[in-house]
Amino acid sequence: MSLTLLNVIFAVVVAIAFAALNAAYLVWAERRGAGRIQRRPGPNINGPFGLFQPPLDGLKLMAKQLTIPGGADKILFVAAPVLSMFPAIMSFVTIPFSEMIVAHNMNVGLLMIFAFASSGSMALLFAGWSSRNKYAMMSAVRSVSQAVAYEIPMLITAITIVLMTGTMDLMEIVRQQGPSILHWNIFPLLTNSHNLLMPFSFLIFFTCTLAETNRAPFDLGEAESELVAGFHIEYGSMGFGLFFMAEYANIVIGSCLTTILFLGGWHPPLPFLGFIPGVVWFLLKIYILIATFIWIRWTFPRTTIYGLLNLSWKILIPISLFNLLLTAGLLKVF
Amino acid sequence: MSAELVLSSVIFFGLAVIIPVIMLLTAVFGPRSGGVAKNDAYESGIKHVVGMADQKFSVKFYLLAILFLIFDIEAVFMYPWAVSLRELGMFGFLEMVVFILLLLTGLIYILKKGVLNWR
Amino acid sequence: MNPSLFSADGLVGLIFLLTIAITIAGGIIACNSERLVRAVAGLMICFIGVGALYYFLNSPFVAMMQVLIYVGAVAVTISFAIMLADPEQSSQHGPINALSGPFGFITAALLTVGLALIALKTMWGDEPKVNDGSVKIIGTQLLTDYSMVFELVSIVLLISIIGALVIAREGRKS
Numbered sequence A: 001m002s003l004t005l006l007n008v009i010f011a012v013v014v015a016i017a018f019a020a021l022n023a024a025y026l027v028w029a030e031r032r033g034a035g036r037i038q039r040r041p042g043p044n045i046n047g048p049f050g051l052f053q054p055p056l057d058g059l060k061l062m063a064k065q066l067t068i069p070g071g072a073d074k075i076l077f078v079a080a081p082v083l084s085m086f087p088a089i090m091s092f093v094t095i096p097f098s099e100m101i102v103a104h105n106m107n108v109g110l111l112m113i114f115a116f117a118s119s120g121s122m123a124l125l126f127a128g129w130s131s132r133n134k135y136a137m138m139s140a141v142r143s144v145s146q147a148v149a150y151e152i153p154m155l156i157t158a159i160t161i162v163l164m165t166g167t168m169d170l171m172e173i174v175r176q177q178g179p180s181i182l183h184w185n186i187f188p189l190l191t192n193s194h195n196l197l198m199p200f201s202f203l204i205f206f207t208c209t210l211a212e213t214n215r216a217p218f219d220l221g222e223a224e225s226e227l228v229a230g231f232h233i234e235y236g237s238m239g240f241g242l243f244f245m246a247e248y249a250n251i252v253i254g255s256c257l258t259t260i261l262f263l264g265g266w267h268p269p270l271p272f273l274g275f276i277p278g279v280v281w282f283l284l285k286i287y288i289l290i291a292t293f294i295w296i297r298w299t300f301p302r303t304t305i306y307g308l309l310n311l312s313w314k315i316l317i318p319i320s321l322f323n324l325l326l327t328a329g330l331l332k333v334f
Numbered sequence B: 001m002s003a004e005l006v007l008s009s010v011i012f013f014g015l016a017v018i019i020p021v022i023m024l025l026t027a028v029f030g031p032r033s034g035g036v037a038k039n040d041a042y043e044s045g046i047k048h049v050v051g052m053a054d055q056k057f058s059v060k061f062y063l064l065a066i067l068f069l070i071f072d073i074e075a076v077f078m079y080p081w082a083v084s085l086r087e088l089g090m091f092g093f094l095e096m097v098v099f100i101l102l103l104l105t106g107l108i109y110i111l112k113k114g115v116l117n118w119r
Numbered sequence C: 001m002n003p004s005l006f007s008a009d010g011l012v013g014l015i016f017l018l019t020i021a022i023t024i025a026g027g028i029i030a031c032n033s034e035r036l037v038r039a040v041a042g043l044m045i046c047f048i049g050v051g052a053l054y055y056f057l058n059s060p061f062v063a064m065m066q067v068l069i070y071v072g073a074v075a076v077t078i079s080f081a082i083m084l085a086d087p088e089q090s091s092q093h094g095p096i097n098a099l100s101g102p103f104g105f106i107t108a109a110l111l112t113v114g115l116a117l118i119a120l121k122t123m124w125g126d127e128p129k130v131n132d133g134s135v136k137i138i139g140t141q142l143l144t145d146y147s148m149v150f151e152l153v154s155i156v157l158l159i160s161i162i163g164a165l166v167i168a169r170e171g172r173k174s
Helices: A002-036 A053-062 A074-094 A109-130 A134-165 A169-176 A196-213 A237-262 A272-274 A277-295 A307-331 B002-029 B057-084 B087-111 C008-032 C038-057 C060-084 C087-091 C102-121 C135-143 C147-173
Strands: none
Touching: A002 A074, A002 A237, A002 A277, A002 B002, A002 C008, A053 A237, A053 B002, A074 A109, A074 A237, A074 B002, A074 C038, A109 A134, A109 B057, A109 C038, A109 C060, A134 A169, A134 A196, A134 A237, A134 A307, A134 B002, A134 B057, A134 C060, A169 A237, A169 C147, A196 A237, A196 A307, A196 B002, A237 A277, A237 B002, A237 C060, A307 B057, A307 B087, B002 C008, B002 C038, B057 B087, B057 C038, B057 C060, B057 C135, B057 C147, B087 C147, C008 C038
């Protein structure tokens, strides 16, 4: 009992450290990748390849003053960044990185990640609302209406996975996807279900992940040319730092979830590659997905808020509902 | 179950303590200064803030929120169904077909009425 | 019978009391704060506390549902509704009847006394667990024993879609 308790505390600390490290170095990777794509070097002064840039940025953020604008709601203003970080870390706790590495597996793990992810939108609203700044307010409303619009197709598409696996336990979902690439849920040719609709589910889910994490081309909440910075415009120092960390932590969680649901989690693509530990495969898959995120961000221009909301309400939601019905029908017929 | 409860709660309350500490770091290390101009809301360098922060928003955002609420509830109802579909047989499947078709009717009605057409 | 504070049971009891404290504190914030934003924040804290109580009642699925729907959707909807209101009106109070204070107090007191009487009179036996609260059992029962309720839910949701539509169209004319 006490040993498990220690394990859990250890896992929580590791989860925060993992989130912070990922946030720091994803920013670096993002800026380097952006540089690559736009034919400029990106950060390259501090340390080899600019690798010291993120910790120095962190130190700088810590040494700044947290200015609270006049007329702002002080308590909510300070609470909002904490509230945005909280669900992100909470979700890390239930993600299985391999058969052995999971802080706290739950049998409603999938729903738990969705629940905490959806409560993150309240943090955005509080941030925008308490700042007393019209840009922050507009951005918060935009971000939240975008987040809620894309949460529905995401939830509905995830149901197709639950249909195929019959469970919401993330570890069990991964276990059923062994041992080779053709057992993964994205293209399950060798499993019993022969479901050829899964690539569509994957596409819908991946699009929703992009939109849920406020990533370009769906980053309407922080359209710099219209809204200056976004809902965190009045935030400096660690308040901004926490929002930033939460954003990147959400990206990591989105890729983890996509990997677990569709890409076989810790399973290697071919059975004879099993000598490499599962966690290596898992991390490889999520970083490939994150690289795709960065690639997409610097390749596509930003859409409009109308196009964004219409894509979800008029296209993705009806399609995902039909997709769900067809998947269930296929499962029942075969 | 009680062990499970303790573990979950430790995670929950542990995080509730640790994350504010990160915020506190700034208060410890950062400088503290103030001033009228410094505490103004940001307005692209213009001296006086133009417009109110709490303006009225389009009623469409509210409609979107309500629609989201409805479809969220719908999606959550589908999860138990999805988990137990294998045991339910054809009747369970047909029930869900009716459920989804009813809501899809609602969505199509909303789309046809053009409420979600912006501008 | 009297578990020590540092045993697992004592810890669970402590956490349970903490959860109740959070729920009640959230409710009080929601009722008593001057600013609507803080009221919504308090409501959110209250919802999370209720979710945790469901978790204590051996139903993690309902707990997650509570967080997903109430914190993620209802609180957002309420916030958007507040944003729709005229900003000048939100800080003003409406006309308050002189009798509303005493009447409110009497109603609340009667309700409290009634609930307390019911709680004290009931024989709280150790009820056997109906089932293990797993999602599978919820799903099976929802679609067999309670299938009528399930279909009625979809009709209620359909009606609320139409209701939302009516509200939005009214708003457009004005």
